[in-house]
Amino acid sequence: MFWAIIIFFFAHWFLSLFFHTAFLHRYASHQMFSMGKITEKVFYFLTWLFQGSSFLIPRAYAVMHRMHHAYSDTEKDPHSPHFFKDVFQMMMKTRDIYNDFVRGIRLPDTQFIKNLPVWNAMDKFGDNLVVRIGWGVSYSLFYLYFIVFQDVSAWWLLLLPVHYLIGPVQGALVNWCGHKYGYQNFDNGDHSHNSSPLGILLMGELFQNNHHKFPDSINFAKRWFEFDFTYPILVLLASVGVIRFNRQKIS
Ligand SMILES: [Zn+2]
Ligand SMILES: [Zn+2]
Numbered sequence: 537m538f539w540a541i542i543i544f545f546f547a548h549w550f551l552s553l554f555f556h557t558a559f560l561h562r563y564a565s566h567q568m569f570s571m572g573k574i575t576e577k578v579f580y581f582l583t584w585l586f587q588g589s590s591f592l593i594p595r596a597y598a599v600m601h602r603m604h605h606a607y608s609d610t611e612k613d614p615h616s617p618h619f620f621k622d623v624f625q626m627m628m629k630t631r632d633i634y635n636d637f638v639r640g641i642r643l644p645d646t647q648f649i650k651n652l653p654v655w656n657a658m659d660k661f662g663d664n665l666v667v668r669i670g671w672g673v674s675y676s677l678f679y680l681y682f683i684v685f686q687d688v689s690a691w692w693l694l695l696l697p698v699h700y701l702i703g704p705v706q707g708a709l710v711n712w713c714g715h716k717y718g719y720q721n722f723d724n725g726d727h728s729h730n731s732s733p734l735g736i737l738l739m740g741e742l743f744q745n746n747h748h749k750f751p752d753s754i755n756f757a758k759r760w761f762e763f764d765f766t767y768p769i770l771v772l773l774a775s776v777g778v779i780r781f782n783r784q785k786i787s
Contacts, residue, residue, distance in 0.1 A: 537686035552702045555583040557766050564594040565601040568754045569779045584662040589671035590703040591662040595652040596637040602648040608726040615711045623712045675699040714744030722749040740764030
């Protein structure tokens with residue numbers, strides 16, 4: 537029955553990642569496409585549902601991400617790997633800046649606050665400690681059921697921390713690897729790289745070099761051997777009218 541755990545793991549990984557890259561990154565931060573107010577709420581809710589215990593509040597994410605583009609790999613970049621000894625230190629610093637924005641301790645520069653999706657009630661609920669712990673308990677119970685009743689090895693419990701922190705783990709992989717390892721198609725004046733073929737597991741997010749060159753382009757793949765598999769999903773959603781590509785941002 538270990539396959540149930542594998543399916544659960546990858547379903548959580550890719551569903552969480554899709555809403556991370558589509559809603560938090562391409563929509564909230566870059567506004568590569570538009571959607572109606574109700575659809576926006578549905579995406580917002582699904583982002584919470586799939587990120588669960590590590591739900592990232594869209595407005596805080598978007599402000600940090602816009603800073604990342606404006607100051608890529610300089611000291612003002614909130615998470616450049618070139619200013620930290622290891623990925624954990626980078627994650628801690630990123631978390632501190634994120635928390636400061638969420639709690640209003642740090643106010644974002646006005647150039648970064650245009651058109652942010654805001655749903656205060658959802659933010660408050662998703663950020664509630666009891667709700668976050670509730671998600672963690674749910675993931676744990678799922679694993680424990682298969683270990684206790686289906687004779688699955690307890691080693692699978694080692695995957696649980698990834699579920700607890702799925703949003704930041706995916707963000708840290710992108711920010712660390714995407715600005716350190718791989719190849720460059722363009723000279724962007726920073727350390728952004730494309731990390732193919734590992735990129736396939738991050739749904740296009742690891743084409744950082746392409747993305748920093750064309751931050752408004754919905755398709756992060758730029759060469760024949762690159763494939764951003766979030767892009768065809770967005771094309772499908774646009775073709776059935778769920779979202780609308782902003783015309784100047786299609787490429
Ligand atoms: Zn980047
Ligand atoms: Zn971006």
